Amino acid sequence: MTMILNPETDLxxxxxxxxxxxKVWRCWTEPALLEQWFAPKPVVTRDVKIDLRPGGIxxxxxxxxxxxxxxxxxxxxxxxxxxxxxxxxxxxxGYHPAADSFGMxxxxxxxxxxxxxxxRAIALHRTPDQRKSHEDMGFHDGWGTAAAQLDAVAATx
Amino acid sequence: MTMILNPETDLxxxxxxxxxxxKVWRCWTEPALLEQWFAPKPVVTRDVKIDLRPGGIxxxxxxxxxxxxxxxxxxxxxxxxxxxxxxxxxxxxGYHPAADSFGMxxxxxxxxxxxxxxxRAIALHRTPDQRKSHEDMGFHDGWGTAAAQLDAVAATx
Numbered sequence: 429m430t431m432i433l434n435p436e437t438d439l440x441x442x443x444x445x446x447x448x449x450x451k452v453w454r455c456w457t458e459p460a461l462l463e464q465w466f467a468p469k470p471v472v473t474r475d476v477k478i479d480l481r482p483g484g485i486x487x488x489x490x491x492x493x494x495x496x497x498x499x500x501x502x503x504x505x506x507x508x509x510x511x512x513x514x515x516x517x518x519x520x521x522g523y524h525p526a527a528d529s530f531g532m533x534x535x536x537x538x539x540x541x542x543x544x545x546x547x548r549a550i551a552l553h554r555t556p557d558q559r560k561s562h563e564d565m566g567f568h569d570g571w572g573t574a575a576a577q578l579d580a581v582a583a584t585x
Numbered sequence: 586m587t588m589i590l591n592p593e594t595d596l597x598x599x600x601x602x603x604x605x606x607x608k609v610w611r612c613w614t615e616p617a618l619l620e621q622w623f624a625p626k627p628v629v630t631r632d633v634k635i636d637l638r639p640g641g642i643x644x645x646x647x648x649x650x651x652x653x654x655x656x657x658x659x660x661x662x663x664x665x666x667x668x669x670x671x672x673x674x675x676x677x678x679g680y681h682p683a684a685d686s687f688g689m690x691x692x693x694x695x696x697x698x699x700x701x702x703x704x705r706a707i708a709l710h711r712t713p714d715q716r717k718s719h720e721d722m723g724f725h726d727g728w729g730t731a732a733a734q735l736d737a738v739a740a741t742x
Contacts, residue, residue: 434681482662522709552682
């Protein structure tokens with residue numbers, strides 16, 4: 429499916445990963461693997477819960493040196509194995525509106541490319557201000573570093 | 586699927602409708618039918634758009650006498666024909682976070698009951714305050730009146 433972005437509110441990271449879609453998919457959907465790459469080091473990701481179905485939980489806790497831990501429990505919206513994972517933090521498990529949220533829907537899109545993967549990680553936001561805020565927080569560097577960590581973990585599989 | 590509600594944040598309307606699930610489903614999913622019953626009269630519902638798939642639009646405009654029109658474009662989350670429709674206004678079409686929302690996920694659950702339907706309309710909210718606000722706005726009367734209007738429209742099919 430073609431994904432049309434709104435440049436006012438959306439951010440996109442594109443990377444060419446060495447690992448094939450099957451391994452990238454495992455890194456995104458198996459908690460023990462996701463914990464190894466999800467946040468740029470030295471941030472530690474733990475207590476990951478993934479129930480891989482629409483309405484299922486997608487939860488992470490991140491320990492950020494010098495800051496409080498951040499726990500979020502989002503909701504998975506779409507699952508197309510090895511191709512497409514969609515989740516949001518505006519909803520929690522069972523589609524229950526989250527009391528508090530960053531306010532983002534994420535699309536992870538994988539396409540085979542040679543022996544590797546064309547990797548697209550897309551973040552949709554409520555407003556242009558929120559897109560800019562996420563960009564200023566370091567979206568491109570942060571998600572880019574995480575994508576390189578993901579590819580390194582995938583290489584061990 | 587058993588649906589476990591959180592009484593702190595959720596509201597539920599249960600009705601026994603005369604129409605069978607197939608007709609109730611049509612009233613919920615065909616725009617020309619939904620416009621006839623969706624809001625308690627004299628509120629007029631118009632410009633309904635329904636793309637009946639996960640990620641599809643669920644949009645309504647309501648003309649409320651003495652007030653501004655209210656337009657909302659929500660997102661359909663789950664579709665099980667004649668049994669289960671889930672949508673939220675926290676997201677718009679394509680799961681894009683809505684810039685502004687009431688902040689609700691709705692479950693419409695239909696079960697055959699004799700020649701009619703056991704009808705459950707459930708609203709999940711972010712917080713207890715928002716549940717109470719929705720209740721104070723007249724959730725039970727409003728959704729109850731709409732359910733009776735729905736059954737009257739279904740009787741014409």
